[in-house]
Amino acid sequence: MTQTKNNNHEITASEWEVMRIVWTLSGATSHQLIASLSEKMAWQESTIKTLIRRLEEKGFLKREGTSRPFKYLATLSEQEGINLQVDRLFGNLCAMHIGPTLIRLVKQHQLSQADLASLSTVIAEKASTAPVKVACDCLTDCQMEDDGGCQHDQAK
């Protein structure tokens, strides 16, 4: 049966392509998705239909309307979808490496004046309570026996 909530499911790479179009167009018909993705991804229309179905089953898309060319709508906003993916990734990174990673991302991507201003503010706010060093949290719960424990601290 078709899922309603997006219970623990993940949005896969292929499915993500579908979601992007849906978000960008604020909902889309299969026809629009096929037009866009068969070109961009070189997928057959069948493939795109399958992805739509799976996204419905996972609860990330729901259909709108009663007569046939249905419109498919996202059940979460694009930013929520992004947060989902980003949190899954950052939740599995060593705490020590997050700073350098964010610095690299900020360097690498184009940001607006407003984005930079917000970042500045947030950074200023954090400054007062920021630690001198962020500790590595990799082996906290997995008590290594005899061996030396976390080597991150020695690493240059």
Next chain:
Amino acid sequence: MTQTKNNNHEITASEWEVMRIVWTLSGATSHQLIASLSEKMAWQESTIKTLIRRLEEKGFLKREGTSRPFKYLATLSEQEGINLQVDRLFGNLCAMHIGPTLIRLVKQHQLSQADLASLSTVIAEKASTAPVKVACDCLTDCQMEDDGGCQHDQAK
């Protein structure tokens, strides 16, 4: 046959757990990996051995030594591994959403004084050339026909 380069392969979620330990300990034996992960992840040792093998095949781990308790070493640094995952993700995000996403990440994670200082510098450097608005790049290459095109710009 066993791969040497990490040709286009991806590091999966389970495999990532193995890599984290290897990075943290600067290389590890299967025994160490089993000790740590069978506890943390509740995996059987067979499972961990399979993951080690797959990581070798994908070229992310290589074995060191000639006699039996081999040591497995990462073929890329932890930061390189992180960059790989992060770039894969950020390469599939709408350019317009990257700013808010980074702001959220900076808010959410603990950063050191040094991290914040570097971020400040980078932000200051970017300020002079930053655009007022980052354009949505979602539908550039997928020419939608009649329909309205990117709705991101209307989105609040």
Next chain:
DNA sequence: GAGTAAAGTTTACATTTGTAAATTAATTTT
């Protein structure tokens, strides 16, 4: 309303991933 076109549903099938048992080979111990 019959025929055609479009949209949606079912079925399919190979690859990858998660998870692990069984087997073999090398080391260590007695």
Next chain:
DNA sequence: AAAATTAATTTACAAATGTAAACTTTACTC
């Protein structure tokens, strides 16, 4: 060296994912 232990290799198998053909139903057109 035989026995026991540990490490590594093979084989296994279900679920998820990437990709798509075939089939069915609904809407549109003449």
